[in-house]
Amino acid sequence: MQPERRTYAFAVTECMAALEASRKSDTSILNSLAFRGVVYQVLLASGVILLGWYLYHNAHLNLERQGIATGFDFIGERAGFSIGESLIPFDSAQSYGRALLVGILNTLYVAAFGVVLATILGVTMGIARVSSNWLISKLASGYVEACRNVPVVLHVIFWASVIRALPPPREALNPFDGVFITNRGVIYPLPVENAIYPWMGLALLVGIAGAVLFARWAGRRRELTGRNVSTFWPGLGIILGLPLLVWLAGGAPLEWSVPALRGFNFQGGTSLTPEFVGLLVGITVYTGAFIAEIVRAGIQSVPHGQVEAARAVGLRPGLVMRLVILPQALRVIVPPTTSQYLSLTKNSSLGVLIGYPDLVNVGNTTLNQTGQALEAISIMMAVYLMISLSISIFMNFYNRLVAIRER
């Protein structure tokens, strides 16, 4: 039977019943659990509302007394400052709103890369930590202990300093043809825009879909015949082959914008700025260490008897991991990893320390110029709240997907 839902309507009827009962017997209504429950909740809710109203009212009065403008009208005004790097065109003549949008996109940009890279790093290191190979497991635990025990601020400042200590453009490191590592960031070539590229992008998406279908087909075939079809190379072939065909069909344009040293800096190509790289590496390395611990804990949470049973039927170590350990470990791994994604996203606000124009950086500048601290801060808070809630919702959905049924 479903337990009855405790709605307010229900609580009120329960309360009335309690009142009735107390009138009949001689006991006081104050001894009724249901009555007390409602009273406490009403008290708490009115306390919270009163406090909120008091704070708002107080701030409003003070601001008015000091002659500070309130409201969000400043969003449409001319910003008057420029931003170091942006994913969308921006110049100082544009509005504060546009500037904040640039900040939001930069935050999302670094957080998205950070989440993906920290996951790859963390899973690799977590599996390495439980490896039976002494050297590999010690290296992985060295990484984890060294990185998770240092504040993330220091990680970010450290990596930014490392990049600033790289040689200047004139003496740039040149690991591959056309790629330069300098104290102004990583500069690499970019193909010159061509009408064929959007079609190649489309072909790539079609290729990925094709590879997924191929993997499904291979799985079904394995079930039917027992024979294993390798999916890695054909899949890779489909994913890369389709765009290549489109490229060839489009006349194989070969024009690249290759960076070249002109005067003091490089011209052409494109670059990852030192601020972006420093922040990305800092938060990735830090969060990766935590994810590694989560993955290790997840793997070790699977009872050893499971491993023994899987080995006893002759499964190879790789299959034991894939078919028996990971499916059981994932449900332990996913929820705390969600928290790590959230803290990585929020830690990206440390970009403000090294000059990466993320939301907090742009928001601070807006605050300083307009003087509207409450509004600027609340915009920033609302945006982080929305980003974090979106991550939570997605991860909860994923968690329900991987949560295994045992009954």
Next chain:
Amino acid sequence: MTRQSAARKPETTEAVIRLSDVNKWYGEFQALKDINLTIKRGERVVVCGPSGSGKSTMIRCINRLEEHQRGTIVVDGIELTDNLKNIEAIRSEVGMVFQSFNLFPHLRVIDNLTLAPMWVRKMPKKEAETLAMEYLERVRIPEQAYKFPGQLSGGQQQRVAIARALCMQPKIMLFDEPTSALDPEMIKEVLDVMIELAESGMTMIVVTHEMGFAKTVADTMVFMDAGEIVEVAPPSIFFEAPKSDRTKLFLSQILTH
């Protein structure tokens, strides 16, 4: 390669498992001392002895869940070394049933059974499922095929575990105290399945305290104490006229309660 070398040794065709001077230590503690034991094809061996005497360690060495440090173990003509290919070959010929069942909780009963046939034997899914249902019928729970292990009783889980091992169509079955974790009323249903299996001619090594089962099924009784094999005898002699004082003491403790 190993199969060829097995073919060159005709003496191993009779003895399906041969342990010679096997020794094992956990740090300073010696768990197995000079174990010598030969088991013939179709033989049913029951191993007993006080707890900590090395019974489980010995049978876990046979499929290399534990590693022995000195001596040789030859199973079905293949010597157990740290060669992974040999170990996997032996494991797919030797089924094992554990005290704590160790079913995979995230897989339904039928998927527990088909996992190894599909991934180790490369059997098509249909065929593996037919095979699985066959063995579930043999252990008398085909109606539980689509449930999860967590929904079954202990006795049912252990019977599924036996069926899972049988699905690999092993030549040898190892039982490591298969009824010790069961409630008393479920012991019989598991022992019945094991008796049936013994009657079908399977080579079995069973570590157990169920002396009634031992008397009905065993060809050979092995008594171990303090990491050594103290006595090896057919049950008629073992229970009626044991030679060693340690065996007598153990039997008096286990049979008089």
